Amino acid sequence: GDDLKIYHDASNSYIDETGTGSLILRASPSIEFRKAGSTEKMLYAEPDAQVELYYDNVKTFETKSNGVIVQGTEGQNAELLLYADEGDDNADKWRLKVDTNGQLEISNYASGSYEKNIECNGNGNVELYYDGAVQINTTSTGVTLGDSKRIDFGDGTDLQIYSDGTDSIIKSRAGNALGFHAATAWFR
Secondary structure: OOOOOEOOOOOOEEEEEOOOOOOOOOOOEEEEEEEEOOOEEEEOOOOOOEEEEEEEEEEEEEEEEOOOEEEEOOOOOEEEEEHHHOOOOHHHEEEEEEOOOOOOEEOOOOOOOOEEEEEOOOOOOOEEEEEEEEEEEEOOEEEEEOOEEEEEEEEOEEEEEEEEOEEEEEEEEOOOOOOOOOOOOOOO
16 A cells, blocks of 8 residues: 655655554664764664754753753753743743853743742852842851841731841731740840
């Protein structure tokens, strides 16, 4: 029958599998797709091992036994873009990016350009962002918040702890007394 056809029309070459089965390519030890007339790789697949994808003859994606590797080309960042719902809305788009300086960034595209949510620095700090501004920063001694940033506890921000740049404030907004329970306490 006409289950498999290999042909060329006036513009393109085709391999058509129109039967009831699949088109199966078999090779040992590997399968490679290369640019016509050159050694430039586009895809490399090895049985029982990795599959590699190339961009302009540079490997940028590789499967592993426990996941994948996404790598940038020499001197470039590595980015993994995640799109929900076919990426038809800006709010559906997220990016994981590793910068050439070793910084990992998680960003959203909700406003029409990428905006940081989390930044992680190798052997260093982690920063949490809200609407493009750093809110919390880890340090070697713990966590810091800038002036006028506060920590709220409770569903209705019943307890607030913050510094206004001059004073340190602990405020109870629940309408109840603010109690301290400790074996020893100092107040200055």
